[in-house]
Amino acid sequence: MTGTAGERVPHERRRRRPTRSGTLLSAGLIVDCALRLIGEHGPEALSVRRLGSALGCDPSAVYRYFRNTDDLLLAVADRIIGDSIEGFVPGPDWVASLREMAHRVRNGYLAHPRAAALASYRVTRRENEFHAVETGVGILLRAGFEPARALRLYLAFVDTVLGHAALDAATLALPAAQREADGRASTLAYRSVDATAYPILATVRGELDVLAESSFEDALDLVLSALVAQAPGGPPGRD
Numbered sequence: 001m002t003g004t005a006g007e008r009v010p011h012e013r014r015r016r017r018p019t020r021s022g023t024l025l026s027a028g029l030i031v032d033c034a035l036r037l038i039g040e041h042g043p044e045a046l047s048v049r050r051l052g053s054a055l056g057c058d059p060s061a062v063y064r065y066f067r068n069t070d071d072l073l074l075a076v077a078d079r080i081i082g083d084s085i086e087g088f089v090p091g092p093d094w095v096a097s098l099r100e101m102a103h104r105v106r107n108g109y110l111a112h113p114r115a116a117a118l119a120s121y122r123v124t125r126r127e128n129e130f131h132a133v134e135t136g137v138g139i140l141l142r143a144g145f146e147p148a149r150a151l152r153l154y155l156a157f158v159d160t161v162l163g164h165a166a167l168d169a170a171t172l173a174l175p176a177a178q179r180e181a182d183g184r185a186s187t188l189a190y191r192s193v194d195a196t197a198y199p200i201l202a203t204v205r206g207e208l209d210v211l212a213e214s215s216f217e218d219a220l221d222l223v224l225s226a227l228v229a230q231a232p233g234g235p236p237g238r239d
Contacts, residue, residue, distance in 0.1 A: 038118070093236040190205075191205050
């Protein structure tokens with residue numbers, strides 16, 4: 001989640017200009033518009049032409065703020081990160097802090113499910129990402145892990161969270177009818193398997209509804225339990 005000064009758009013190219021509606025154009029306004037377009041029309045809506053039309057400006061004006069649509073996508077991804085951790089202050093309980101951070105990240109992607117598929121796996125190289133990594137690694141350092149270990153464990157933690165967040169967001173982005181049909185199919189298909197060929201599945205028929213649910217909470221519990229077991233200082237609150 002990182003950038004260099006040389007990669008940034010020069011200041012003189014970022015002078016704010018009014019759109020046809022009189023609103024001053026800015027990087028933040030463009031990111032707002034990009035998120036809205038993706039949410040309404042899907043990832044294919046992220047084009048300079050569509051942005052210009054939606055913003056009421058010449059499409060080329062977007063290039064005063066972003067080098068290309070991929071640069072804009074990174075800003076969109078960073079906005080989602082920033083919104084998700086806004087106001088987050090880790091508390092004394094490092095496990096509870098990581099749990100809250102995980103829920104915040106997941107909720108951030110669920111708030112923009114159609115953008116999540118584009119954004120969840122990108123390294124934004126921007127301030128919000130820097131702040132998120134700084135915060136997460138800091139929590140693990142305070143738990144007693146050595147720096148190199150804290151970095152590696154943070155990566156395992158955040159990759160687990162992002163993976164589940166992206167999967168849940170992708171499901172949420174499906175049309176409601178398809179989402180409901182997939183949920184029903186996942187249980188009905190498994191209930192109908194031949195008991196002779198799949199005796200284990202036959203023994204758990206009564207519990208198959210869980211296959212239509214998110215495994216985010218279970219995965220998060222497993223990761224946090226593993227971190228507690230390895231923490232040099234032990235679980236929070238231990239003398």
